[in-house]
Amino acid sequence: MSETPNSLFAEVIVPLAVEGTFSYIIPEDLMDKVQPGMRVEVEFGKSKKYAAIVHRISNTTTWQKIKPILDVLDEKPILSKKQLQFWEWMSEYYLCSLSDIMQATLPNFFRLSSETLIVKSDIEYQNLQLSDDEFLVLEALDLRNQISIFDAQLILQKKNVIRLIKSMMDMGLLQIMENLKEQKDIPKTKWIRLHSELRNSNQLLNERLNEIQKSENQTRLIINYLQNKKDYSWIRKNELVKKSDVNSTVADALIKKNIFEEIILDKYRYPETEKTISIVTLSQEQEKAKDEIKTSWESHDCCLLHGITGSGKTHIYISLIKETIASGRQVLFLLPEIALTSQLVLRLKKFFPEELLEYHSGVSMNNRAAIWSACLNNHPLIVGARSSVLLPFQNLGLIIVDEEHDASYKQSDPSPRYNARDAAILLAKDHHAKILLGTATPSLESFYNAAQSKYGYVNLSKRFGDSVLPEIKLIPIREATKFNRIKGHFTDDLLDEIKAQLALKKQILVFRNRRGYSPVIQCSNCNWEAQCDQCDIHLTVHKNSHALKCHICGIKKPIPTKCPQCSQNTLRMLGFGTEKIEEELNEFIKDTKIKRFDLDSARGKISQTQILEDFQDGEIQILVGTQMLSKGLDFENVSLVGVLNADQILFYPDFRAQERGFQLLTQLSGRSGRRGQIGQVIIQAHNTQHPVLKEVIQHDYNAFYKREIFEREKFGYPPIVRLIRIELRHRNIDTLIQASDHYSGRLRAKLGKRILGPAEPTVSKIKGSYAREMYIKLEKNQDLILKTKILLKEISQRILQEDTWKSLRIIIDVDPY
Template structure:
């Protein structure tokens, strides 16, 4: 403490009046409650809500916890003192705490789980955290270290030079310090060390070269430009052209990529070097998110079409009434453009915009488009960033960066002046987090969050979720529609190919109907591209014995293994288990084994036989796993280097290509048969979305859907682009069978490695809840996949009315059940997973 603050203390009559003898602290752990610590006198003045404090938790070690409240009330138990205060300013805002409270109540998770999900690892130091030297650190002699650093820091670095890694507890022991967090934070800030987990998720930033005028030349200063031309001299024509090209680009956009200058001026690096040597240009590097190497056409400042303009204006009107808006715009109607205008509007007023996308890696194209438009006003947040970068983004958001673009977890950032939230592709199931807790739906949470910040919210989709659509029908949300494609193009023409009929007429060629092969050939002959969709990766989903029907199953999960031809093995798509192909049937010993069904790999394989000259590529988790794999494929397809793109649902997500003449769904049946009350909705959305990739720019596209159930109502509705009929029929069914959006569901999953114990626990839990909530509790029942990663599973389903009261009552009972199960003997190893609004 400095002398002056001592003096202040003295003058204010000492510490006796200081408030805050105890603090409630959130720890980044799945603990049911908050912990109270006492505050030593000398730390009181540093305390405020939202700062981190270092505390000891049982024998588990030390953690950085968050001050949730400051109180005079002494808890019933003996408290420990906090060890140190880590921040000068709160790292978590008041709104964030309120959002966490809401989420923990609604989704039945703990504040600690929310803290763990929200805070970047660098803000969550714990005793077991391991420290390494920074990657570019060069070892220094002892003497030099001690000259440059305070004694303790030098010692730590010296040790690290010898030992490679140290845990925070090691350091604490070594230095005999009470608290190491301040020291570690200082080393982190100096970028001398890094936390170990960063290495595991190492993300190499990508650097790209940009070109600027070297000082003193300035684009907006004509006399300086004239000077530049003089320096070049009148005979160096190519160099003059290059400067002109640069000026053109510089007027179109804020900064100029080297690559773009090369293209525009048709020059190479040798020529640019000449201009750099003459002092006309300088080159600088900028770190780009790996997402923005999409090189589509530059997104200029398009004027909105009349329909887009109307949509934009009615959004603003509804926003003025504080209404959430559902923007239902058909595929290719230019929803993104409306978003852009709205974003401009809000950042123009100095407010922040949060743009949510379902899966950021799969929407790189949109990210690229927006980055081109907004430049460095936009920050992208996603899980591939390393810890330092995440901390940086956290701080940038706190400092008010205008636009944040991210997947669901971007919702947990510390916004200061949030004005607008956009939820793009709002129907997408990946807005729901499955594992671990918090199991939240980012779309629904965003609606609450907007309310919390007094911000506006827009949900956009070509195929709105029935939840959101019902809200619009009930006028909880305002509905704004775009029913035309941009540029007046017609929606694609869809045909259903009846596979039964094709088979009877002997027109099937393996998995392809004659119809589809003809259409593919015609498309390619026209110089157009095609997309083939099959929602299953791998070669074939079943490897089966011909004589007894035995199939190869995962040893840890209750699913059959998928055959992957490329790696020539069998794999579990639930846990990743792999095994080689069995030579014979395990059950009957027969050597005749066959593969059944097909995935993307087989489509690629067989299609090449029919289209020997076509350039085929596959896009699924197996092919995009590498860094940038997805972007590379998208770019090559956009560039026309690929004729046919074969993929899983990845090919449906918001992609925008100019030259796709044909889209085909290889097998609709599998989607329609899926045992889930959302199967129809999912199927409608997937097919409409993938169909929507056809014919977006030049002429009407064509779509073929292969199916055995050719008469299925969903197919008819997709065929007619009839969202209204789909929505009416499906909502009526949901209403009569008491499913969402008319009822709420809570799924409780019991997991145990021993089946007997699992059954006991599930039965007990069911009885407990049934005696309190009656027949709203269904089960326990074995889910269709009853064992995953060595855990046996049993499900309970609770159906509740939409009223808040019954929901709260039910949640209380569930918490009680959880607590009692925790205390029960003989049930260790039981896990209870609660999923509110499961997807």
């Protein structure tokens, strides 16, 4: 297409791993249709078509060979101007491409390309009024089950088919292939409640109760229900049966008699709430904290709510959400891991049955696209994980970041390597919204910002109701070993307390921050150890699956019966993980229902939710897990938390090890004794004099903060300085060393002693590539930080242009913590 003086050009973002935007000329017949934020069909490379996002429109371009836009896919923008500006900020701040952000942001439903695989839905199409092209695509799918969009081009003998495919998806005729993978193997949950006839008539209810009074089990079950569900709401069938100490046939009999009604839902979905709670009742302390938050917002857009575990922060959140929605504005409620907070979603749905939408990786692709559209149309409340911060809000009034300290808010891989908490603060600023950071254990950055009066600060230091903080006891492992008061990895004190709590029909959490059976398998004769061929890391023993696994690249090998090097039967397992702990507990405590909760036993959202719901229902008595145990759990029957080998958390080679350790141990402690009872926490450690352990026992965050911030100031670590991490990877070690020396030399010439490294990282070989890392420590000077980021871009681009280093992988991580 030739250019004219009136030509317009669109800079578009393509869904590929490429830097920058690309210019396309807008044909005259599309000039009135193309707008920033819309998807357009473009050809990129040799004959491949993509749905690209229009970033901006101009009447000039520096590009020489310009291709035309082939079609416009949207009637109105799917991205707002504010969101495009937010993308620009993320790209500049986190040194990532707009394409990276596009792929992280848009649901697959919107990212169509020649390679996209499509399948036919269950809709019968034969009697529908469809075009010839639509019939041809559907008939092809009848024959081949799945085709790519490129296949559709060949079938129809047309170059531009993405608009047609998009239209057929909107009609529900087609789906993207990945949808089917997400719909398989979803377990179900049975819910029961009082039958609708009885909910509306006390007289009829009394008559039915009289009819079943001869059956002790049925009477006990219905009375238990009425005591637990005074509002006649839904309850999991298993939970009620367990609490009533009867079997499921008793509930089935009451269903047949129309005393209960039953529904069956996907395991992670919840019944619709008919009776909503319109009034949020706050305690005097909560009301005071809420007023202080609103007062702080008069001078600060961001407020840190520092509330101890069990203080009732959620009630304050709910009250503020109600006020924001009533004012006509949207609310974003961010959670670190949505799969672990199903209880919270269930609580929120009682207050916001129609307003609440969940957004996270466990939501199906079609639903993600629907939520995207709802957000564009001012849907009032979105609850989700970190990716929710990338949704297209139109009128955001409030963002709540719950457990703001949690490391899960930071995305480490792939790019964009953003922190959702920090991005949310900028997003709130763009929308002139307020933001509330809530936690029992603030990150040092947030508490430091509050201390510097950059954020508002509100303290909630009393637990809600009659609950009190748990009693924490330290057990020295060396002393227990010396006096033979240890069995396996459990001291007698911990084991005796576990048995005592089980006798009281209580539940227990046991924490070990290492999964698998044993982290090392070694030969005592020749010192051979099982190492990953692709990574610089030991292979972990997984006894249940009889495999050695690499926790980085995922490679699996069978566990050898004798040493592969000296052929002797002298192999031994060193260290222990959650699998070993589960085995020991089953050996020491018979006839007890024990379950693991780690990435091996609960990798996906469905399996995680299933384990937590089984624990909630009382089907699991002891839950053994990793740090996943500390996130968003609220179980009324947990009376004891046991922590094994706490030293490992505190001596990890990371400047944040003690901060993470304090947060983790405090959060774990908060799981115990949540409903009036005094909970117990037993921590086993070698160094019981460690200051962090003392501060955890005393529940003294302020003492921890003062000591830790002193060390950060002394040695120059965040939040005192800004940190940028650069990692270089290459399959050839000599090439990598040359490149990293050259890269660091270029940086050091401009930044001097601010550069640390290059050096081997903790894991120096990853998936077959060797790695070197370097850090940049920068004073909090915006001009210096901006110049450094520009310098990093320039050096990275130039080094990748060298033939010797073009296969080098450069990873830049801004705020790598």
